[in-house]
Amino acid sequence: MPANSPYPTVHIPEVDLWEFIFDRNDRPADGQTIYRSCDGNRHYTFGDVKAAATAFGQGLITRWNWKQGDVLNIYAPNDVDFGPIVYGVLYAGGIVSPANPAYSVDELSFQLSNSGSRAIVTTKTFLPQALKAAAMSGIERSKVLLLGTDRDQQAQHWTEIQPEHGSRGPLRCKVKPTTDLAFLVYSSGTTGLPKGVMLSHHNIVADLCMIHGSVGTSYRSEDDKILGVLPFFHIYGLTGLVHQPLHRGIELVVMPAFDLKVFLESIQTHKITFLYVAPPVIVRLSRDEMVSKYDLSSVKMITSGAAPLTKELIDSVHRRLNLKINQAYGLSETSPMTHTQPWDEWYSSVGSVGKMFPNMTAKYMSPDEKETQAGEPGELWLAGPNVFLGYWKNDEATKNAIINVDRRRYFKTGDVGFLDTNNNFYITDRVKELIKYKGWQVAPAELEGKLMDHPLVNDVAVIGIEDRENHTEIPRAYIVHSKRGADAGDTTTGLPKGKQSEADAEEIIKWTASKVANHKRLRGGVRFIDEIPKSAAGKILRRVLKERAKNESVATSQTKSKL
Template identity: 60%
Template sequence: MSKFDIERFCANIQKHKITFAYVVPPVILLLGKHPVVDKYDLSSLRMMNSGAAPLTPELVEAVYKRLNVPIKQGYGLSETSPTTHTQPWEEWDKTIGSVGRLLPNQTAKYMSSEEKEVPVGEVGELWIKGPNVFLGYHNNPEGTKNALTEDGYFKTGDVGYQDKDGNFYITDRVKELIKYKGFQVAPAELEGLLISHPKINDVAVVGVYNKEQATEVPRAYIVPVPGVEASQATADDIMVWLHGKIANHKRLRGGVRFVDEVPKSASGKILRRVLKVRAQEEQERGQKAKL
């Protein structure tokens, strides 16, 4: 396909009896929520592999419940040639949400903001070392210096943790973490919970600065399911539902905004900078209105 279209995607699977598909989280989202999927026979699919952005357990479980198709994940970056982790097929349902185990000839560790290795189960930035790691950025010595340690580890910029069985989890990007009064809030975690709400078709969470509290607060930009009213009552209902599932510091203190679509790159990554610009413009309009 010259570009992605959910109906053509499903039609091609049905017509050609596709057995394996490489996908990104927005495709998984559509397979779990879009009504057109029910028109097609996707029973030839034996497995899907997701990459490019974090995939939450809620999305995996929703699609499996609807289509009975297992979904496994992998992980890697251009700087690592690219794949560094993958889930074994037979373990997809035992470690849902994991990007799998480290592939051979590499070492990896999760590091704190003070650049100290954190123990198993604790969250940190993933560092990777191996013959697959790049030598540096072309004509960018400063970027290379910031990305590579003296002993050869590449700082991925991705946040996550490792379990006791050696399964790795990626929860968000270091730069995308919301800093609320000293606490770190991962947008992808909140998005994973919100997308399972029956009134939500798509969602993105960003941090917006709150002058009164002198800190960032999480705000959700939500695409409602067709027919659902984009009202304050709907927003309140969603927030009450979410707040019953999360710690106090993760609450949507920046509120809910309804949008027609969530801006994303071709690979499915949420373009949070676009939403941050929108939030800034909303804030400036609000200030002018008060004047």
């Protein structure tokens, strides 16, 4: 039988996002601070957000003749302006398509062209790339706008797009919540070009209601502050950090990007109580000496997503800082959050992603599409009101991802895991990323979790490489060495040199062999690299490492395992 959520079913109104946030009776007070910059110099109250978004939306309609379904791209790091811009587009009936500011001109141009974006908002820092990509994608130069405090003569600021002074702006454009898009977000592209994920107004409204009805009962507006360090351009940050504070009336302290010193200072200065992070931040909290210089006692809970955490790493942070860490799960295609460990179960179900949100149904399915029993591995299928409409201009991908079973519309996540007898969900790996060693399945995420406990490992990714001699795949680990810079022997790359590198690699290989079954050993060796390639959500881009591995022969590897 399909698994159902242990939480009570929540009511999900069939309204668009604007009405859900701004027109409900229990909305936050107009004077409630929602977005505040981490330096404290800028902020928006709930009333400020509504007023700024209304003016921008009316300006789009009157000055640009904005039509329902027009797409605006935001190509920028986190900023307090992000929310008002998003809701201004929604006021005008438009669709928001956020882009990673780390994108190259070509990558940005692909998203602009594929999404059919009519305009782009960026910062002064990223304006040169935005202008080039806009030109390549046929976007008028006048449709490139700036956000933030900086100005530039080459582009208008977004606040200049508003109705004529003294005129009454047009009424809000009404949309159909279940069928009209609010967001066109792009998947991380771990195995190829990013795909546009179509999220309706109802999808996002549903996820916000489901969060509030489950783990969201653990925090509330009058007591809590959230630190906004996850990128807003990814759906995890967009839902959890842009929409949720507006919905709940919780103050969000906005960081443009992760910097450990600013991160720690912000927690201490603003008395942050709740954080969403990715696993590398947890590693820094467990090991970096700088952490001990700050008071982090205000933090009630840290929620980590994107990859599994081991009990050892969670223990390490809790012993050192008395901080609690729970784990969460979600995907772009599910708006995104679907599971989180309840706060009072953060330690009793370590390794799981916790309980499924209300209003959802799930199955773990075998390769021949038969439902597995508790404890048996399978691919996770999810059904619920937060499941996306499909992939933009890609019917074939949509057909492969969505299946109708028992009058439910299931999304085939591609993630492998299992369900225990206490309704805890576990995610062990991606279907396409499992390594097949002589018929045995090796989960990269399991090896990565164990390797993160080794003192020489700051970050790691495991991939399967071809062993032509034995006609099989074997696991190889790409590792960011914990001893960087001069201490590691190389001030250029921060990686260990020569014999020390070989010795460290062999030490890691032997240590891993003592922790895992024979078929899971690192027969492909270890490679030290400066940084693990990852998506905005912190997911490892294994295709990048696989391309790199093509040029690295196992037979000539300086760190080839002799095991």
